[in-house]
Amino acid sequence: MALALLALALGAFAIGTTEFVIMGLLPQVAGGLDISIASAGHLVSAYALGVVIGAPLLTALGTRLRRRNALLAFLGVFVLGNLATALAPGYGAVFAARLLAGLPHGAVLGVSTLVAAHLVGPARQATAVARVLLGLTVANIVGVPAGTYLGQVFGWRAAFLVVAVLGAVAVAGVAAFVPHVPVAAGGGLGRELRALGRRQVWLGLVTAVFGFAGVFAVYSYISPMMTELAGLPAAAVPVVLALFGVGMTAGSLVVGPLGDRALRPTIYGALAALAVVLVVFAWAVHTPWAAVLLTVLLGAVGFGVTAPLQVLIMQKAGDAPTMAAASNHSAFNLANAGGAWLGGVGISAGFGYASPAIIGAVLTVVGLGLALLAGRLDRGDGAGPEVVAVGGRARADELCADRD
Incomplete structure (x- = not known):
C-alpha cells in the first residue's frame, strides 16, 4: 500500500511541478519563443483552462473504466502534453501543448484520491488523500525550484522534458503497485x-x-x-x-x-x-x-x-x-x-x-x-x-x- 500511495503522490508531484515551474521561467520562455513576457504569461492561463475543461471531460470519458486503467490513461495524456511542450516549435504549438498537459490534471488528482481512499478504508481516508496531495506541496519545495534551475541552465524546454520523465515514472509505478479498483456496479x-x-x-x-x-x-x-x-x-x-x-x-x-x-x-x-x-x-x-x-x-x-x-x-x-x-x-x-x-x-x-x-x-x-x-x-x-x-x-x- 505504501508503494501505491508513493506512486500516486509522484504523479501529483509531477503535476504540481509543471503547473508552477513555468512562472519562474517566463523570461526564458519569452526569449526562446521571441514573444513578450505578457504573451508568455498566457501559457499559464492555457494550462489552467485545460484543467477546468479536462476535469469533467476526461472523467466523463473514463467513467466505465477501472480506476487504475483510467489513471494510466490520464497520466499518459499528461506525459504526452509535457513532451509536446518540450518539443513544440512555436508559440501556438506550445500554447496547445500546455492546454493538452492541463486537461488530465483534475482527472489524475481526482481518481488518485479515490484510489487512495479505497486502499486505506474508511477510518483513514483524509490522511490518505492528504498523503497523495502532499506530492503537490513537495513540488513547490523541490520540483519547482529544481525545474527552474534546469530551465535556466539548459533551456526552458529541459524543465518540461524532465516533468514528462517524472510522469512516465509515475505511470510505471501505478502499473506496478496500484491494484485494480472497480467502479460501482451500474455506474456510468x-x-x-x-x-x-x-x-x-x-x-x-x-x-x-x-x-x-x-x-x-x-x-x-x-x-x-x-x-x-x-x-x-x-x-x-x-x-x-x-x-x-x-x-x-x-x-x-x-x-x-x-x-x-x-x-x-x-x-x-x-x-x-x-x-x-x-x-x-x-x-x-x-x-x-x-x-x-x-x-x-x-x-x-x-x-x-x-x-x-x-x-x-x-x-x-x-x-x-x-x-x-x-x-x-x-x-x-x-x-x-x-x-x-x-x-x-x-x-x-x-x-x-x-x-x-x-x-x-x-x-x-x-x-x-x-x-x-x-x-x-x-x-x-x-x-x-x-x-x-x-x-x-x-x-x-x-x-x-x-x-x-
Missing part, C-alpha cells in the same frame, strides 16, 4: 452527473472556489509584497516561495489526521484560520520577519483546506464520486484565477499591494459561510456517517449522500 456517466448535481456536492465545490481564492489573491502577488512592502531583496523571494511550500507541506501533514477525526470542524477551522492569517498579513507585511512567518502560515492553513474538502465532496457524491472528485480540482483552479484577478483589481484601483490580503480575507469568509450553511443543511437532513463508496460498495454502516 448518468450516475456521475446525478451525483455531481447534488446540493451538498455543489456547496462543497463553491466553498472550494471562494475559500481557496483567498490564498491566491495573495500568493499571486507575493513577490512585489515581499520587495515593495516587506523591504526584502529580490534574491530572497525564491526562499520565501520555498518556505510557502514548507507551510503547505506541514498543513497537509497535520490536516489529514484531523480530518479523519472530525471532517467538517476541520474545514471550518482551516477556513477561519485562513481568514485571520489574511487579515493579519495585510497589517504585518511591512515587517520583514512577520511577512515571512505569515507566508509560511498562509501556505499551512490555505492548503489545509484542500484534503478535507476533497474527502467531503467525494463522500457527498456517494457511490459515483469520480466526476465530483475531479471537478473539485477545477474549482480550485477557478479559485486560483479568480483570486489572482480580484487581487489585481485591488492593486489597480490604487489600494496598494496589501489590499489583496483583505480581498482574500473577504473571499475566505464567504467560503466559511458556505461551509457552515452546508453543515447546517446536512444536520437538517439528518445525515449520518458517510465515507467514499469504493469498489461498488458503500463502506460504512449508513450512506446518506442521497438525502441531499
